[in-house]
Amino acid sequence: MSVKPPGSRWYNAVWRWHFYAALLCVPVVLWLATTGAIYTWKPQIEAWLDRPYDSLAVAPSVSADAQVSAALAAVPGARLHKYQMPDAPGHAARVIVSEGGDQTRVYVDPATARVLKTIGEEDQPMRIISRLHGTLLAGDPGSYLVELAACWAVVMILSGLYLWWPRGGARLGGVVYPRLGGGKRLFWRDLHAVSGIWVSLLALGLILTGLPWAKAWGGYFKEVRAITGTADGPVDWKIGAAPAGERTMLGDHAEHAGMGMRHMTARPGELDRVIATVIPLLIAPPVMIAPPAMATQAWTVTSDAADRPLRTQLTVDGTTGAVLTRRDFAQRHWVDRAVGYGIAAHEGALFGLPNQVLGTVTAVLLVMLAVSGVVMWWRRRPTGLLRAPIPLSRPRFGVVLIAAVSVLGVLMPLFGASLVAVLLLDRVVLRRSFAGRWLGLRTV
Known part of the structure; x- marks a missing residue:
């Protein structure tokens, strides 16, 4: 009878959710990184x-x-x-x-x-790029999809940091820079981990500063401001996709x-x-x-x-x-000023050329993170299954991650609703179907 290492069940669950987040958001993240990098050079x-x-x-x-x-x-x-x-x-x-x-x-x-x-x-070309980036040229439904992908990207980043956080006296190699002499498997592992470490704060900043434009979160933010008395006249950023003729x-x-x-x-x-x-x-x-x-x-x-x-x-x-x-x-009200600073930084305009370069580097790192993650999963996936590969180590402190994701669910209602839906799908449907075995939720 085999005995699972302490914390392995929790760690495998985090790994699975990291994988879920990647499935949901990696294609959109690649799209947003590409269109966002182009828009950064708008001037x-x-x-x-x-x-x-x-x-x-x-x-x-x-x-x-x-x-x-x-x-x-x-x-x-x-x-x-x-x-x-x-x-x-x-x-x-x-x-x-x-x-x-x-x-x-x-x-x-x-x-x-x-x-x-x-x-x-x-x-105008840059208006088209902006709509491709913000709504996928699909109006408000596209805005909802982009917002969902952005929120799940936050989960992907947080769970990735939890899974890959250096521990046990780890050296700089594989954390700050990739080790190039350890073979293909180690290269892709290090490329994914190092990209994640470097891009995490920058990507979180880009995601959070982009939320005021999103249809669901932008409307939620507007209602909260009205209730709290912090509204200060009409905002000067667009929320979601305006109807034709009003954009x-x-x-x-x-x-x-x-x-x-x-x-x-x-x-x-x-x-x-x-x-x-x-x-x-x-x-x-x-x-x-x-x-x-x-x-x-x-x-x-x-x-x-x-x-x-x-x-x-x-x-x-x-x-x-x-x-x-x-x-x-x-x-203007301090809330409008804070959003204004965030939007300017998001668009690469707050501090000139260095801001544009930083935004572009962030986009490139996100692409590297997504591509290396897919390659690493493909090379290590269990034969015939879609599930995440078997992890090699087991960190602790999962409570912090649960708390962070729970707070995000409250602050981002659309994400919170999707999180509940995926949890129910995971527990009620997938675990009782063939897809559950394919995803690694059950072994028989």
Whole structure:
């Protein structure tokens, strides 16, 4: 009669859940790491794509009204939605016009009012990458799936740290760096463990800072803020996938107290007056100017800087050019500021090039972690079974892991619900079926 080592049952259970988490999230993690790495380099990619429109001859500009008129003529039936000021001399103005709920970006030469290019706002390459990353181009269902995968990735990371945490006087080899001279099995084991050790905190940071966008968690967060009285007006990040025709309306919601009011037809001369007021203020680009809503005189000027702590918003009287209100990032509620810092770091914009490099390295390590884990499982899997391979050592302190996962289940309700569902599936269905043996839940 064989006697199992102390703690082996618990350790095997953790190993199995690590394996479950990998099954659920590795394909999506590979997708998110790839699309996220691409999006991290958005400024450089967009600058390269827009180079024909940002290397124009420097000359005195025609009026902004003339630029807007040219853009409206290029999209019959449209009205001005936003005017994006040129970031530098020789750069085209971007005029965003709306027609039937859809927005079109029109590139206009500010010196001649010549239309250079038109493209739907949601057809821009980096907008597509953003939707691929956040919703898998599947709307809110895609957002739910991404959120589930992200939450289970947290379980995968925590359980992986528990399983692989160095103990028993372990040396740096296999923990801080992979050992290259011990054969293929040791190489893949070390590549997986070392990638996990290095990427754990960075990946957890990326996952947590991405949650405000998620449909379920973002809505949960919004309700909690409403209940606790910490809401501070409309947020400036998108939650889930907006319905068709409303994806680019977030700015309007922020501009007009969340009411989403329709912009008025711009009155002649007012846009130029607002621009003259804004230029000396040196607001972080890109600077978006939206015409008044309803019958008000106030134009809304918003910095759309990727580094969100640089953002500011003001309203300007179109008839006099006077600044009516101004609100900088530092004046927002501390919760909004915390989320803003997190989103900027998530997108690689908080501290410039080093942030982009760090985000890319994190994505590469996640890919290495996922690929090496699959290879290691494939090489060590029991013949004819899907289950995790037999572990070689048995750490303790499982209570800490249980507590961490339980807390995550409360803080992330969608994950908590999926965890309960998988637990029931594990206990009630899989253990009593052939799949239970295939997964290693029973031996006979």
